[in-house]
Amino acid sequence: MTRLGLVHTVPALAATFHDLVTAAAAADVEPIHVVDPWLLRTAMTTGVTPEVVDRLAAHVAHLRGRGVAGVLVTCSTLGEATEQVLERLGAGAPVVRVDQGMADRAVDLAGDGGRVAVLATVASTTGPTERLVHRSARRAGVAVTVAVELLEEAGRARESGDLDRHDELVAAAIGRWEGRSDVVVLAQASMAAAVSRAGATATPVLSSPELAARRLVEVTSLV
Structure with missing residues:
Protein backbone atom coordinates (compact mmCIF):
# COMPACT_ATOMS: atom_id res chain seq x y z
CA MET A 1 0.00 0.00 0.00
CA ASP A 99 -4.54 25.21 -5.92
CA GLN A 100 -2.12 24.33 -8.71
CA GLY A 101 -4.51 21.98 -10.51
CA MET A 102 -7.32 24.50 -10.16
CA ALA A 103 -5.24 27.36 -11.56
CA ASP A 104 -4.12 25.30 -14.55
CA ARG A 105 -7.71 24.26 -15.26
CA ALA A 106 -8.94 27.86 -14.95
CA VAL A 107 -6.42 29.05 -17.53
CA ASP A 108 -7.39 26.22 -19.85
CA LEU A 109 -11.07 27.16 -19.60
CA ALA A 110 -10.51 30.92 -19.90
CA GLY A 111 -8.16 30.75 -22.88
CA ASP A 112 -6.03 33.54 -24.27
CA GLY A 113 -7.50 36.90 -23.33
CA GLY A 114 -9.98 35.26 -20.96
CA ARG A 115 -11.32 36.58 -17.68
CA VAL A 116 -10.81 34.70 -14.41
CA ALA A 117 -12.72 35.73 -11.28
CA VAL A 118 -11.09 34.72 -7.99
CA LEU A 119 -13.35 34.63 -4.94
CA ALA A 120 -11.74 34.39 -1.51
CA THR A 121 -12.96 34.57 2.07
CA VAL A 122 -9.51 35.13 3.58
CA ALA A 123 -7.40 38.13 2.54
CA SER A 124 -4.14 36.21 2.92
CA THR A 125 -5.14 33.98 0.01
CA THR A 126 -5.90 36.62 -2.59
CA GLY A 127 -2.32 37.52 -3.57
CA PRO A 128 -0.97 33.96 -3.80
CA THR A 129 -3.97 32.78 -5.84
CA GLU A 130 -3.88 35.70 -8.26
CA ARG A 131 -0.14 35.29 -8.82
CA LEU A 132 -0.54 31.55 -9.35
CA VAL A 133 -3.22 32.01 -12.04
CA HIS A 134 -1.02 34.48 -13.91
CA ARG A 135 1.94 32.12 -13.66
CA SER A 136 -0.13 29.21 -14.95
CA ALA A 137 -1.18 31.41 -17.87
CA ARG A 138 2.42 32.29 -18.70
CA ARG A 139 3.37 28.62 -18.67
CA ALA A 140 0.48 27.92 -21.03
CA GLY A 141 1.59 30.73 -23.33
CA VAL A 142 -1.56 32.82 -22.86
CA ALA A 143 -2.61 35.98 -21.05
CA VAL A 144 -5.64 36.26 -18.79
CA THR A 145 -7.27 39.01 -16.77
CA VAL A 146 -7.76 38.21 -13.10
CA ALA A 147 -10.35 39.98 -10.93
CA VAL A 148 -10.38 39.28 -7.19
CA GLU A 149 -13.33 39.66 -4.83
CA LEU A 150 -12.77 39.26 -1.10
CA LEU A 151 -15.85 37.96 0.71
CA GLU A 152 -15.03 39.11 4.21
CA GLU A 153 -18.54 38.56 5.58
CA ALA A 154 -18.46 34.96 4.37
CA GLY A 155 -15.10 34.51 6.06
CA ARG A 156 -16.48 35.84 9.34
CA ALA A 157 -19.50 33.56 9.05
CA ARG A 158 -17.31 30.51 8.65
CA GLU A 159 -15.08 31.58 11.52
CA SER A 160 -18.15 31.82 13.77
CA GLY A 161 -19.36 28.38 12.69
CA ASP A 162 -22.26 29.60 10.53
CA LEU A 163 -21.47 27.41 7.51
CA ASP A 164 -24.92 27.87 6.01
CA ARG A 165 -24.47 31.65 5.87
CA HIS A 166 -20.95 31.20 4.49
CA ASP A 167 -22.22 29.03 1.65
CA GLU A 168 -25.10 31.42 0.95
CA LEU A 169 -22.75 34.39 0.59
CA VAL A 170 -20.28 32.51 -1.61
CA ALA A 171 -23.11 31.26 -3.82
CA ALA A 172 -24.42 34.82 -4.20
CA ALA A 173 -20.95 36.00 -5.23
CA ILE A 174 -20.73 33.23 -7.83
CA GLY A 175 -23.99 34.51 -9.27
CA ARG A 176 -22.66 38.07 -9.48
CA TRP A 177 -19.84 36.91 -11.76
CA GLU A 178 -22.15 35.04 -14.12
CA GLY A 179 -21.49 36.48 -17.57
CA ARG A 180 -18.76 38.80 -16.27
CA SER A 181 -16.02 36.17 -16.33
CA ASP A 182 -15.11 33.05 -18.28
CA VAL A 183 -14.44 31.01 -15.16
CA VAL A 184 -14.87 31.50 -11.40
CA VAL A 185 -12.18 30.20 -9.03
CA LEU A 186 -12.87 29.58 -5.33
CA ALA A 187 -9.60 30.31 -3.59
CA GLN A 188 -10.13 28.32 -0.37
CA ALA A 189 -10.79 24.59 -0.31
CA SER A 190 -13.35 25.30 2.42
CA MET A 191 -15.51 27.16 -0.13
CA ALA A 192 -16.19 24.05 -2.23
CA ALA A 193 -19.50 23.19 -0.57
CA ALA A 194 -20.99 26.45 -1.80
CA VAL A 195 -20.85 25.30 -5.44
CA SER A 196 -23.97 23.17 -5.08
CA ARG A 197 -25.77 26.08 -3.39
CA ALA A 198 -25.10 28.24 -6.46
CA GLY A 199 -26.89 25.74 -8.69
CA ALA A 200 -26.32 25.37 -12.42
CA THR A 201 -24.30 28.20 -13.95
CA ALA A 202 -23.25 28.94 -17.50
CA THR A 203 -19.89 30.08 -16.19
CA PRO A 204 -17.68 27.21 -14.93
CA VAL A 205 -16.96 27.31 -11.19
CA LEU A 206 -13.79 25.63 -9.93
CA SER A 207 -12.88 24.57 -6.40
CA SER A 208 -9.58 23.03 -5.42
CA PRO A 209 -10.16 19.80 -3.42
Missing part, protein backbone atom coordinates in the same frame (compact mmCIF):
# COMPACT_ATOMS: atom_id res chain seq x y z
CA THR A 2 1.27 3.48 -0.94
CA ARG A 3 1.39 6.21 1.67
CA LEU A 4 0.37 9.76 0.77
CA GLY A 5 0.95 12.75 3.06
CA LEU A 6 -1.46 15.63 3.60
CA VAL A 7 -0.88 18.80 5.61
CA HIS A 8 -4.01 20.68 6.72
CA THR A 9 -4.59 23.97 8.52
CA VAL A 10 -8.37 23.48 8.76
CA PRO A 11 -9.12 20.30 10.75
CA ALA A 12 -12.51 19.74 9.10
CA LEU A 13 -10.89 19.32 5.69
CA ALA A 14 -8.91 16.21 6.64
CA ALA A 15 -11.87 13.87 6.15
CA THR A 16 -12.80 15.52 2.84
CA PHE A 17 -9.34 15.11 1.37
CA HIS A 18 -8.98 11.61 2.79
CA ASP A 19 -12.00 10.49 0.78
CA LEU A 20 -11.00 12.39 -2.37
CA VAL A 21 -7.45 11.02 -2.43
CA THR A 22 -8.50 7.42 -1.86
CA ALA A 23 -11.17 7.77 -4.57
CA ALA A 24 -8.75 9.32 -7.08
CA ALA A 25 -6.02 6.69 -6.71
CA ALA A 26 -6.16 3.56 -8.84
CA ALA A 27 -4.19 1.63 -6.21
CA ASP A 28 -4.72 1.21 -2.47
CA VAL A 29 -3.36 4.21 -0.57
CA GLU A 30 -2.90 5.11 3.08
CA PRO A 31 -3.34 8.86 3.63
CA ILE A 32 -1.29 10.21 6.53
CA HIS A 33 -2.59 13.52 7.87
CA VAL A 34 -0.85 16.35 9.71
CA VAL A 35 -3.24 19.02 11.06
CA ASP A 36 -1.75 22.32 12.24
CA PRO A 37 -4.19 25.28 12.56
CA TRP A 38 -1.35 27.46 13.90
CA LEU A 39 0.03 27.77 10.39
CA LEU A 40 -3.08 29.49 9.03
CA ARG A 41 -3.72 31.59 12.13
CA THR A 42 -0.19 32.94 11.98
CA ALA A 43 -0.27 33.53 8.23
CA MET A 44 -3.53 35.46 8.57
CA THR A 45 -2.27 37.69 11.37
CA THR A 46 1.42 38.24 10.60
CA GLY A 47 1.87 36.86 7.09
CA VAL A 48 3.79 33.87 5.82
CA THR A 49 6.78 34.40 8.08
CA PRO A 50 10.03 32.40 8.06
CA GLU A 51 8.66 30.59 11.12
CA VAL A 52 5.63 29.47 9.11
CA VAL A 53 7.83 28.18 6.30
CA ASP A 54 10.11 26.42 8.82
CA ARG A 55 7.18 24.69 10.51
CA LEU A 56 5.63 23.64 7.20
CA ALA A 57 9.02 22.30 6.08
CA ALA A 58 9.26 20.27 9.29
CA HIS A 59 5.85 18.70 8.62
CA VAL A 60 6.80 17.81 5.04
CA ALA A 61 10.14 16.37 6.18
CA HIS A 62 8.32 14.31 8.82
CA LEU A 63 5.96 12.88 6.20
CA ARG A 64 8.80 12.13 3.82
CA GLY A 65 10.51 10.36 6.69
CA ARG A 66 7.46 8.14 7.00
CA GLY A 67 7.91 7.04 3.41
CA VAL A 68 5.12 8.89 1.64
CA ALA A 69 5.12 8.95 -2.16
CA GLY A 70 3.93 12.57 -2.23
CA VAL A 71 2.66 15.39 -0.03
CA LEU A 72 -0.34 17.67 -0.57
CA VAL A 73 -0.55 20.94 1.38
CA THR A 74 -4.27 21.71 1.46
CA CYS A 75 -4.08 25.39 2.52
CA SER A 76 -4.09 27.91 -0.33
CA THR A 77 -2.71 30.67 1.89
CA LEU A 78 0.44 28.53 2.18
CA GLY A 79 0.73 27.96 -1.58
CA GLU A 80 3.89 29.98 -2.08
CA ALA A 81 5.32 28.66 1.20
CA THR A 82 4.75 25.16 -0.18
CA GLU A 83 6.93 25.99 -3.15
CA GLN A 84 9.62 27.40 -0.86
CA VAL A 85 9.58 24.19 1.16
CA LEU A 86 10.02 22.11 -1.99
CA GLU A 87 12.99 24.23 -3.03
CA ARG A 88 14.52 23.96 0.45
CA LEU A 89 14.09 20.22 0.90
CA GLY A 90 15.09 19.32 -2.66
CA ALA A 91 14.75 15.89 -4.21
CA GLY A 92 12.37 13.42 -2.68
CA ALA A 93 8.64 12.86 -2.63
CA PRO A 94 6.89 15.61 -4.64
CA VAL A 95 5.11 18.37 -2.74
CA VAL A 96 1.89 19.72 -4.26
CA ARG A 97 0.14 23.00 -3.51
CA VAL A 98 -3.63 22.66 -3.26
CA GLU A 210 -10.97 17.29 -6.17
CA LEU A 211 -8.48 18.78 -8.64
CA ALA A 212 -5.78 18.78 -5.95
CA ALA A 213 -6.44 15.13 -5.10
CA ARG A 214 -6.13 14.24 -8.76
CA ARG A 215 -2.87 16.19 -9.06
CA LEU A 216 -1.41 14.38 -6.05
CA VAL A 217 -2.14 10.93 -7.45
CA GLU A 218 -0.89 11.99 -10.91
CA VAL A 219 2.51 13.13 -9.66
CA THR A 220 2.88 9.95 -7.63
CA SER A 221 1.92 7.76 -10.61
CA LEU A 222 -1.08 6.28 -8.84
CA VAL A 223 -3.55 6.95 -11.66
Whole structure:
Protein backbone atom coordinates (compact mmCIF):
# COMPACT_ATOMS: atom_id res chain seq x y z
CA MET A 1 0.00 0.00 0.00
CA THR A 2 1.27 3.48 -0.94
CA ARG A 3 1.39 6.21 1.67
CA LEU A 4 0.37 9.76 0.77
CA GLY A 5 0.95 12.75 3.06
CA LEU A 6 -1.46 15.63 3.60
CA VAL A 7 -0.88 18.80 5.61
CA HIS A 8 -4.01 20.68 6.72
CA THR A 9 -4.59 23.97 8.52
CA VAL A 10 -8.37 23.48 8.76
CA PRO A 11 -9.12 20.30 10.75
CA ALA A 12 -12.51 19.74 9.10
CA LEU A 13 -10.89 19.32 5.69
CA ALA A 14 -8.91 16.21 6.64
CA ALA A 15 -11.87 13.87 6.15
CA THR A 16 -12.80 15.52 2.84
CA PHE A 17 -9.34 15.11 1.37
CA HIS A 18 -8.98 11.61 2.79
CA ASP A 19 -12.00 10.49 0.78
CA LEU A 20 -11.00 12.39 -2.37
CA VAL A 21 -7.45 11.02 -2.43
CA THR A 22 -8.50 7.42 -1.86
CA ALA A 23 -11.17 7.77 -4.57
CA ALA A 24 -8.75 9.32 -7.08
CA ALA A 25 -6.02 6.69 -6.71
CA ALA A 26 -6.16 3.56 -8.84
CA ALA A 27 -4.19 1.63 -6.21
CA ASP A 28 -4.72 1.21 -2.47
CA VAL A 29 -3.36 4.21 -0.57
CA GLU A 30 -2.90 5.11 3.08
CA PRO A 31 -3.34 8.86 3.63
CA ILE A 32 -1.29 10.21 6.53
CA HIS A 33 -2.59 13.52 7.87
CA VAL A 34 -0.85 16.35 9.71
CA VAL A 35 -3.24 19.02 11.06
CA ASP A 36 -1.75 22.32 12.24
CA PRO A 37 -4.19 25.28 12.56
CA TRP A 38 -1.35 27.46 13.90
CA LEU A 39 0.03 27.77 10.39
CA LEU A 40 -3.08 29.49 9.03
CA ARG A 41 -3.72 31.59 12.13
CA THR A 42 -0.19 32.94 11.98
CA ALA A 43 -0.27 33.53 8.23
CA MET A 44 -3.53 35.46 8.57
CA THR A 45 -2.27 37.69 11.37
CA THR A 46 1.42 38.24 10.60
CA GLY A 47 1.87 36.86 7.09
CA VAL A 48 3.79 33.87 5.82
CA THR A 49 6.78 34.40 8.08
CA PRO A 50 10.03 32.40 8.06
CA GLU A 51 8.66 30.59 11.12
CA VAL A 52 5.63 29.47 9.11
CA VAL A 53 7.83 28.18 6.30
CA ASP A 54 10.11 26.42 8.82
CA ARG A 55 7.18 24.69 10.51
CA LEU A 56 5.63 23.64 7.20
CA ALA A 57 9.02 22.30 6.08
CA ALA A 58 9.26 20.27 9.29
CA HIS A 59 5.85 18.70 8.62
CA VAL A 60 6.80 17.81 5.04
CA ALA A 61 10.14 16.37 6.18
CA HIS A 62 8.32 14.31 8.82
CA LEU A 63 5.96 12.88 6.20
CA ARG A 64 8.80 12.13 3.82
CA GLY A 65 10.51 10.36 6.69
CA ARG A 66 7.46 8.14 7.00
CA GLY A 67 7.91 7.04 3.41
CA VAL A 68 5.12 8.89 1.64
CA ALA A 69 5.12 8.95 -2.16
CA GLY A 70 3.93 12.57 -2.23
CA VAL A 71 2.66 15.39 -0.03
CA LEU A 72 -0.34 17.67 -0.57
CA VAL A 73 -0.55 20.94 1.38
CA THR A 74 -4.27 21.71 1.46
CA CYS A 75 -4.08 25.39 2.52
CA SER A 76 -4.09 27.91 -0.33
CA THR A 77 -2.71 30.67 1.89
CA LEU A 78 0.44 28.53 2.18
CA GLY A 79 0.73 27.96 -1.58
CA GLU A 80 3.89 29.98 -2.08
CA ALA A 81 5.32 28.66 1.20
CA THR A 82 4.75 25.16 -0.18
CA GLU A 83 6.93 25.99 -3.15
CA GLN A 84 9.62 27.40 -0.86
CA VAL A 85 9.58 24.19 1.16
CA LEU A 86 10.02 22.11 -1.99
CA GLU A 87 12.99 24.23 -3.03
CA ARG A 88 14.52 23.96 0.45
CA LEU A 89 14.09 20.22 0.90
CA GLY A 90 15.09 19.32 -2.66
CA ALA A 91 14.75 15.89 -4.21
CA GLY A 92 12.37 13.42 -2.68
CA ALA A 93 8.64 12.86 -2.63
CA PRO A 94 6.89 15.61 -4.64
CA VAL A 95 5.11 18.37 -2.74
CA VAL A 96 1.89 19.72 -4.26
CA ARG A 97 0.14 23.00 -3.51
CA VAL A 98 -3.63 22.66 -3.26
CA ASP A 99 -4.54 25.21 -5.92
CA GLN A 100 -2.12 24.33 -8.71
CA GLY A 101 -4.51 21.98 -10.51
CA MET A 102 -7.32 24.50 -10.16
CA ALA A 103 -5.24 27.36 -11.56
CA ASP A 104 -4.12 25.30 -14.55
CA ARG A 105 -7.71 24.26 -15.26
CA ALA A 106 -8.94 27.86 -14.95
CA VAL A 107 -6.42 29.05 -17.53
CA ASP A 108 -7.39 26.22 -19.85
CA LEU A 109 -11.07 27.16 -19.60
CA ALA A 110 -10.51 30.92 -19.90
CA GLY A 111 -8.16 30.75 -22.88
CA ASP A 112 -6.03 33.54 -24.27
CA GLY A 113 -7.50 36.90 -23.33
CA GLY A 114 -9.98 35.26 -20.96
CA ARG A 115 -11.32 36.58 -17.68
CA VAL A 116 -10.81 34.70 -14.41
CA ALA A 117 -12.72 35.73 -11.28
CA VAL A 118 -11.09 34.72 -7.99
CA LEU A 119 -13.35 34.63 -4.94
CA ALA A 120 -11.74 34.39 -1.51
CA THR A 121 -12.96 34.57 2.07
CA VAL A 122 -9.51 35.13 3.58
CA ALA A 123 -7.40 38.13 2.54
CA SER A 124 -4.14 36.21 2.92
CA THR A 125 -5.14 33.98 0.01
CA THR A 126 -5.90 36.62 -2.59
CA GLY A 127 -2.32 37.52 -3.57
CA PRO A 128 -0.97 33.96 -3.80
CA THR A 129 -3.97 32.78 -5.84
CA GLU A 130 -3.88 35.70 -8.26
CA ARG A 131 -0.14 35.29 -8.82
CA LEU A 132 -0.54 31.55 -9.35
CA VAL A 133 -3.22 32.01 -12.04
CA HIS A 134 -1.02 34.48 -13.91
CA ARG A 135 1.94 32.12 -13.66
CA SER A 136 -0.13 29.21 -14.95
CA ALA A 137 -1.18 31.41 -17.87
CA ARG A 138 2.42 32.29 -18.70
CA ARG A 139 3.37 28.62 -18.67
CA ALA A 140 0.48 27.92 -21.03
CA GLY A 141 1.59 30.73 -23.33
CA VAL A 142 -1.56 32.82 -22.86
CA ALA A 143 -2.61 35.98 -21.05
CA VAL A 144 -5.64 36.26 -18.79
CA THR A 145 -7.27 39.01 -16.77
CA VAL A 146 -7.76 38.21 -13.10
CA ALA A 147 -10.35 39.98 -10.93
CA VAL A 148 -10.38 39.28 -7.19
CA GLU A 149 -13.33 39.66 -4.83
CA LEU A 150 -12.77 39.26 -1.10
CA LEU A 151 -15.85 37.96 0.71
CA GLU A 152 -15.03 39.11 4.21
CA GLU A 153 -18.54 38.56 5.58
CA ALA A 154 -18.46 34.96 4.37
CA GLY A 155 -15.10 34.51 6.06
CA ARG A 156 -16.48 35.84 9.34
CA ALA A 157 -19.50 33.56 9.05
CA ARG A 158 -17.31 30.51 8.65
CA GLU A 159 -15.08 31.58 11.52
CA SER A 160 -18.15 31.82 13.77
CA GLY A 161 -19.36 28.38 12.69
CA ASP A 162 -22.26 29.60 10.53
CA LEU A 163 -21.47 27.41 7.51
CA ASP A 164 -24.92 27.87 6.01
CA ARG A 165 -24.47 31.65 5.87
CA HIS A 166 -20.95 31.20 4.49
CA ASP A 167 -22.22 29.03 1.65
CA GLU A 168 -25.10 31.42 0.95
CA LEU A 169 -22.75 34.39 0.59
CA VAL A 170 -20.28 32.51 -1.61
CA ALA A 171 -23.11 31.26 -3.82
CA ALA A 172 -24.42 34.82 -4.20
CA ALA A 173 -20.95 36.00 -5.23
CA ILE A 174 -20.73 33.23 -7.83
CA GLY A 175 -23.99 34.51 -9.27
CA ARG A 176 -22.66 38.07 -9.48
CA TRP A 177 -19.84 36.91 -11.76
CA GLU A 178 -22.15 35.04 -14.12
CA GLY A 179 -21.49 36.48 -17.57
CA ARG A 180 -18.76 38.80 -16.27
CA SER A 181 -16.02 36.17 -16.33
CA ASP A 182 -15.11 33.05 -18.28
CA VAL A 183 -14.44 31.01 -15.16
CA VAL A 184 -14.87 31.50 -11.40
CA VAL A 185 -12.18 30.20 -9.03
CA LEU A 186 -12.87 29.58 -5.33
CA ALA A 187 -9.60 30.31 -3.59
CA GLN A 188 -10.13 28.32 -0.37
CA ALA A 189 -10.79 24.59 -0.31
CA SER A 190 -13.35 25.30 2.42
CA MET A 191 -15.51 27.16 -0.13
CA ALA A 192 -16.19 24.05 -2.23
CA ALA A 193 -19.50 23.19 -0.57
CA ALA A 194 -20.99 26.45 -1.80
CA VAL A 195 -20.85 25.30 -5.44
CA SER A 196 -23.97 23.17 -5.08
CA ARG A 197 -25.77 26.08 -3.39
CA ALA A 198 -25.10 28.24 -6.46
CA GLY A 199 -26.89 25.74 -8.69
CA ALA A 200 -26.32 25.37 -12.42
CA THR A 201 -24.30 28.20 -13.95
CA ALA A 202 -23.25 28.94 -17.50
CA THR A 203 -19.89 30.08 -16.19
CA PRO A 204 -17.68 27.21 -14.93
CA VAL A 205 -16.96 27.31 -11.19
CA LEU A 206 -13.79 25.63 -9.93
CA SER A 207 -12.88 24.57 -6.40
CA SER A 208 -9.58 23.03 -5.42
CA PRO A 209 -10.16 19.80 -3.42
CA GLU A 210 -10.97 17.29 -6.17
CA LEU A 211 -8.48 18.78 -8.64
CA ALA A 212 -5.78 18.78 -5.95
CA ALA A 213 -6.44 15.13 -5.10
CA ARG A 214 -6.13 14.24 -8.76
CA ARG A 215 -2.87 16.19 -9.06
CA LEU A 216 -1.41 14.38 -6.05
CA VAL A 217 -2.14 10.93 -7.45
CA GLU A 218 -0.89 11.99 -10.91
CA VAL A 219 2.51 13.13 -9.66
CA THR A 220 2.88 9.95 -7.63
CA SER A 221 1.92 7.76 -10.61
CA LEU A 222 -1.08 6.28 -8.84
CA VAL A 223 -3.55 6.95 -11.66
